Amino acid sequence: MKIGFIGLGQMGSGMAARLQASGQPLTVFNRSPEKMQGLIDLGAKAAQSLGDFADADVIFTMLADDHAVNALVMGEDGLLAQMRPGAVHVSCSTISVALSAQLTEAHTRAGQEYVAAPVFGRPDAAAAGKLYLAVAGKPATIERLQPLFAHMGQHSFVVAEMPEKANLVKLSGNFLIAAVIESLGEAMALVEKGGVDRHAYLELLTSSLFNVPLYKNYGGLIADRKFTPPGFAAPLGQKDMRLVQAAAENLNVPLPLASLLHDRFIRLAAEGGASRDWSAIGILAAQDAGLSS
Amino acid sequence: MKIGFIGLGQMGSGMAARLQASGQPLTVFNRSPEKMQGLIDLGAKAAQSLGDFADADVIFTMLADDHAVNALVMGEDGLLAQMRPGAVHVSCSTISVALSAQLTEAHTRAGQEYVAAPVFGRPDAAAAGKLYLAVAGKPATIERLQPLFAHMGQHSFVVAEMPEKANLVKLSGNFLIAAVIESLGEAMALVEKGGVDRHAYLELLTSSLFNVPLYKNYGGLIADRKFTPPGFAAPLGQKDMRLVQAAAENLNVPLPLASLLHDRFIRLAAEGGASRDWSAIGILAAQDAGLSS
Amino acid sequence: MKIGFIGLGQMGSGMAARLQASGQPLTVFNRSPEKMQGLIDLGAKAAQSLGDFADADVIFTMLADDHAVNALVMGEDGLLAQMRPGAVHVSCSTISVALSAQLTEAHTRAGQEYVAAPVFGRPDAAAAGKLYLAVAGKPATIERLQPLFAHMGQHSFVVAEMPEKANLVKLSGNFLIAAVIESLGEAMALVEKGGVDRHAYLELLTSSLFNVPLYKNYGGLIADRKFTPPGFAAPLGQKDMRLVQAAAENLNVPLPLASLLHDRFIRLAAEGGASRDWSAIGILAAQDAGLSS
Amino acid sequence: MKIGFIGLGQMGSGMAARLQASGQPLTVFNRSPEKMQGLIDLGAKAAQSLGDFADADVIFTMLADDHAVNALVMGEDGLLAQMRPGAVHVSCSTISVALSAQLTEAHTRAGQEYVAAPVFGRPDAAAAGKLYLAVAGKPATIERLQPLFAHMGQHSFVVAEMPEKANLVKLSGNFLIAAVIESLGEAMALVEKGGVDRHAYLELLTSSLFNVPLYKNYGGLIADRKFTPPGFAAPLGQKDMRLVQAAAENLNVPLPLASLLHDRFIRLAAEGGASRDWSAIGILAAQDAGLSS
Incomplete structure (x- = not known):
């Protein structure tokens, strides 16, 4: 199986390295080419353009947001135009439910396949192959991809056949994590102002x-006020809350x-x-309580 | 050490049974006397009135709310009037920070001691001696009580010397749990309306x-819509959110x-x-989304 | 001045009738042609297609939402393609700040002009020429249009030169109105459950x-539980809250x-x-309080 | 009719001056005696202690909060003990529904009467006799007091017979005003960050x-950032939101x-x-949007 991987950010570089370790031929691509060097050193081939993915059997993408994925896939000479019929696009990015539905339709029309496989975990888990994947797509295709998923994650959960449902699950998961952050932030602000040490409390x-x-x-990051460098940057969190709410509004679910969290x-x-x-966002409560950082 | 235990509800009866297992003489009391039978069967002595605690060295109380604790301790011929100088009142109830401060002062004035030891865990954990205790009081006293705490819980955390701080920690913990319930409720409503099975999601x-x-x-209870019989009844949760907010307002901490959660x-x-x-409260989001139970 | 008016819904038909009363030649258009009859009866000319607006000096549009405006203006053979250079598009619809900015740019590139003139008021005010207009565009153009605005509204407020700012003002105004509705709904639920008659209270x-x-x-509608027929339908209110929040997120303003309100x-x-x-939305509080309607 | 007035703060001094203008004998009292001078200059008699109200027919009180009212009325040698049977206590303070119910019961047991007459309006309206009163009590008593109310306010609304209902109405009114403040604060933050002048917007x-x-x-105060001196101080607003929520919780009305608003x-x-x-509280939204004051 010829594998492609596009998007070598903090998460993608670790995930691609795990796929490289699978022993199958891997071609990688990144907009900023210098980020490909690490994978090249591990033995991967660097693509010069998306055209180099024309013979790939399965192409993973791990990009920042809807805009990036849309431009890469749907843009002129984009991935959609380059992939051969029968090839599979496995989209690991955290994108909107709506875009996932559009990609499903576009790839299907082009005789290609689309699998959504968004991941849970931070960069260290990606590098260690310890992610969790929420996967949705055709059952036979998913079964074929399981060995690759197994290199990237400690477990893959098959959510449904419609790819967009995996994205909904992923977004809801990030909502749950953000809720943990907010609740810890409020609780720590409360006990700290009441005279209890926040580290001991945690x-x-x-x-x-x-x-x-x-x-x-997350409790440790809040207690330590250690928010840089980001493992997952705040604008991405904001984007995800926006996507959660967009999905919720489309489904008529008030949350x-x-x-x-979005307002935070x-x-x-x-x-x-x-x-x-x-x-x-976990220090906003402390800030509102007049606690100095 | 002569031990007393007052309040044999779902939680208290389990906790008292664990103390009885410590081998030290235990006297119990409950407003509805029939609930004492289980402990009597285990070998405990039943008090006829609070006067029977006059020679106790340490008296545990586990009651429903501020009102009950206040009436028991401060009322006419109440516990405060019955306890001998030097005796210790260990209050395990989830009560307000303000009442805990008042009890500290009242017992101190009476030459007695007051320790706050609110607990985390549901009735099954109480019966199994698997609670977590947040303890605050004089260090020497707490050290003396540790063997008893060890019968009731799997771990006791010493929070501070001022008893009320243990209550603040306990209330904040219940806030965190309620936040888990609400976030699960919202996430499940979202994915369910999007076509994902809520049990598989959980x-x-x-x-x-x-x-x-x-x-x-908690996720299981929400997914199963199984809210009776209550392990911890909704009015108690409401009371705790009210107490969290009262404590937060006193400390000027907007939460x-x-x-x-309180509104829920x-x-x-x-x-x-x-x-x-x-x-x-975890099905209110589903209800607002128009999902039938 | 040859005037065009597109969009003869509850609001638009009243506004167009007022313009017809100005005595200037008016051509109207509506997707459902039967709604044009009222204006034809008043002396207006019915357009067969957007091509009939090719010689218009100023074209007003009053449509339901971004989608409708975008399709009408930017679609194939749309208004943008039909308008002559120098003609003015006066957009009275409540649309997003973002679309207003796009329309400004598109019309400018086409050598045309774009003025945003969203209105405050319900259908009866539109029919009576008693609307309030928030207007933004080139000062000279606005001055030229003032006599027409005067037929539609009791006052026109010139907000700025950039058209999108009038849309921001309009959306913020609908937010303020929705806040009035929600606050009245909560207050009435409270006093009614406390035993005070809600009509007397209002x-x-x-x-x-x-x-x-x-x-x-609005208080009367809530007290009477009289929500049909709608003067301004709930989905439009929902759309506006969504647009307020989109504008707020773009500007980094947590609201x-x-x-x-959006969740309501x-x-x-x-x-x-x-x-x-x-x-x-003003009865949701009563509903949550367990009051029967 | 011999009138008493207790509590000569910003509001009370204006209200008492209006009663003095009624021509009936007025005795005033204030904890800080220097505030009585203005009324003495107008012809009122200064009480040395509450005992001087023993022959009063009707005593108005206008105090800061529950604590002050409770201490004054229920305390040792308090107003309750001093008033003669048949005398009327007219409580104009914004107090809790619960305290109003307790006062009703206490005065009734003492053979006295209790009328709640909380007022709407700021100090200038009090001085000008332009307040609005929400009145509740026995109909015959209220009728007898109407001439006095007419000196203080431009209109008195008879809410109910149970005094506490007037307090509920008053609290709900302050909630509505606070909602106006918050909504204006959010709207102004939004348009200002979008480049619209906040004064022109208002x-x-x-x-x-x-x-x-x-x-x-209120819009003017927010636009001008002019929050001192306070016409109605923030801690009183906070107290009222707390009382609204306490009343709402007692009635099971989630708001x-x-x-x-309370959190604000x-x-x-x-x-x-x-x-x-x-x-x-109307600048917190601007603050959160990163707007400098």
């Missing part, structure tokens, strides 16, 4: 009911907590938080 | 990033998510949810 | 501090109250409120 | 749909907008806003 929480890496990691990210952006980790 | 979540009993248990409980109460588990 | 409010038609009219409309939609007046 | 609003002093006055006041308090007018 230790109590994560040694008992909240004994799970998610709470430990007051998602609205609260907008405020963080207004305060110049673009280069911080998305967990930085 | 399985995905709790096999990956949210692999912790808290999410499994928008706590406000949202008020709405549940208006819908007649008094006999349901507090996780029933 | 009389008290609107005879004192809130003595203004806005509170009287928690706008988020709350989504919920109303989930309950099947599409055919009701947007003031129907 | 002029547009208040010349059209929002043509009412409430919007003009999400009231919750939002808590945040203002955390930022040190105690000496500002309550309309200062």
Whole structure:
């Protein structure tokens, strides 16, 4: 199976390295070509343009947002135009439910296949092949891809046949994580202003009911006020909350907590938080309580 | 050490049974005397009135709310009047920060001691001695009580010397749990309306990033719409959100998510949810989305 | 001056009738041609297609949403292609800030002019020429159009030169009105459940501090539970809240109250409120309080 | 009729002056005696203690909050103990529904009468006799008091027989005003960041749909960032939102907008806003948008 991988950011470079370790021929591409060097050093071939993916059997993409994916796939001489009939586009990016539906239709019309496989996990999990994948697409195709998924993640959950449902699940998952961040931020602001050390408090929480890496990691970032460098940048979090709400509005599902979270990210952006980790919304409660950082 | 235990509800009866297992003489009391039988069968002595605690060294109380604790302790011929100088009142109830401060002062003035030891965990954890305790009081006293705490919980966290800080921590913990319930409720409503099975979705979540009993248990209750019999009744959850907000207002800490949760409980109460588990707020999002239960 | 008017819905038909009363030659167009009859009866000429606006000096459009305006103007053989150089498009629809900016650019490139003139007021005010207009465009052009605006509204406020700013003002105004509806809905639910008659309560409010038609009219609709036929349909209100939030996100302005209102409309939609007046969000509080309608 | 008036703050001094103008004998009292001088100059008699109200027929009170009213009336040698049987206590303070119910019961048991007559309006309206009163009590008593009410206000609305209902109406009214402040604050932040002058925007609003002093006055304070000296101090606004929510919780009425407003006041308090007018919550949206004041 000839594999392609497009998008070598913090997440993509780790994921591509895991695919390279599968032993199958891998061609990579990135808009900023210098980011390809690491994969080339591992043995991957660098594509000069999307045309180099014409003979690929399966092409993974891991890009920042709808705009990037749309431009790459649908643009002039884009991926859609380059892929051969029968080839599979596995989209790992966190994109909108609506775009996922459009991509499904476009690839189908072109005689190609589209699988959505958004991932849960931060860059270190990507590098370690410890991601979780929410996968949706044709069952036979997914079965064929499982060995590749197994290199990237510790588990792949098959959500449905319609690819867009995997994107909905992924977005809802990021909503749940953002809810954890906000709730920890509020709780820590409360106890800290009440005179309880926030690190000791976090230790109590994560040694008992909240004994799970998610709470430990995000709680630790909030307690340490350590938001740079970002593992997942705030503007991406904001984008995801926007996509959650867009999906929710399309489905007529009012989500007051998602609205609260979205507003938190907008405020963080207004305060110049673009280069911080998305967990930085977790200090807004402390800020509103008049606690100095 | 002569031990007393007052309040044999779902939680208290399990906790008292664990203390009885410590081998030390235990006297129990409950307003509805029939609930004492189980403990008597285990070997505990039944008090006829609070006067029977006059020679106790340490008295645990586990009651429903501020009103009950206040009446028991401060009322005429109340616990405060009965306890001997030097005796310790260990209050395990989830009460307000303000009442905890008042009890500290009252016991101190009476030459007695007051320790706050609110607990995390549901009735099954209480019966199994698997609670988590947030403890605050004089260090020497807490050290003396540790063997008893060890019978009741799998871990005791010493929060501070001022008892009320343990109550603040406990309330903040219940806020965090309610936030988990609300976020799961919203996420499940969203994916379900998008065509994803909510049980499969929960399985995905709790096999990956949210692999912790808290999410499994509450997620399961929401997915199953199984809110009776209550492990922790909705009015108690509502009370705790009110106390969180009262503490937050006293400390000047605005908590928008706590406000949202509080409103959810008020709405549940208006819908007649008094006999349901507090996780029933987790179906309000589905209800607002027009999903039939 | 040859005038065109496109979009003869509840609002547009009243506005066009007022322009017809100005005595200048008026050509009208509507997708459903039967709605043109009223204007024809008043002396207007009916266009067969957009080509009939080729010699118009100024063309007003009053359509439902971005989609309709975009299709009409930018579509194949659309208004943009039909208008002569120097002609003015006056867009009265409540559309997004973003689309208004795009229209400005498109008309300018085509040597045409674009003026945004969204209106405040319900159908009766449109028919009576009692609207308020928020106008933005080139000063000289606006001055030239003032006599026409004077036929449609009791006052035109010149907001700025950039047309999109008038749309921002319009959207913010609809946000303010929706806030009035929600606040009245919550206040009435509260006092009614406390045993105060809601009609008497509204009389008290609107005879004192809130003595203004806005509170009287919307308060009356809520008190009467009279949401059909809609003066302004709920889906349009929902659309406007979405556009307010989109504009706010683009400008990095978190608006928690706008988020709350948006969620209210989504919920109303989930309950099947599409055919009701947007003031129907004003009974959700009563509903949550367990009050029967 | 011998009249008493207790509480000569910004509001009370104006109200008492209006009663003095009624020509009936007036005795006044204030904790800080120097504030009585203005009334003495107008001809009122100064009480040395509450005992001087023993022969009063009707005693008005206008105090800051529940605590002050409770202490004055129920405290040792308090008003309750001093009033003669048959005398009427007219409580104009904005207090909780619960305290109003307790006062009703206490005065009734003492053979006295209790009327709630909370007022709408700021200090200038009090001085000009232009307040609005929400009155509840026995119909015959209210009728007897109407001439006095007519000196204080431009209109008295008889709400109900149970006094506490007037307090509920008053609290709900302050909620509505706070909602106006918040909505104006959000709308102005939005348009200002979009490049529209906030003063011109307010002029547009208040010349059209929002043509009412409430919007003009509060909008003006927000546009001018003029929050000192306070006409109604922020801590009083915070107290009222707390009382609205307490009443709402007792009645099982979830009020999400009231919750939002309450949080705004808590945040203002955390930022040190105690000496500002309550309309200062109207700049929090601008602050969150990164607009400098």
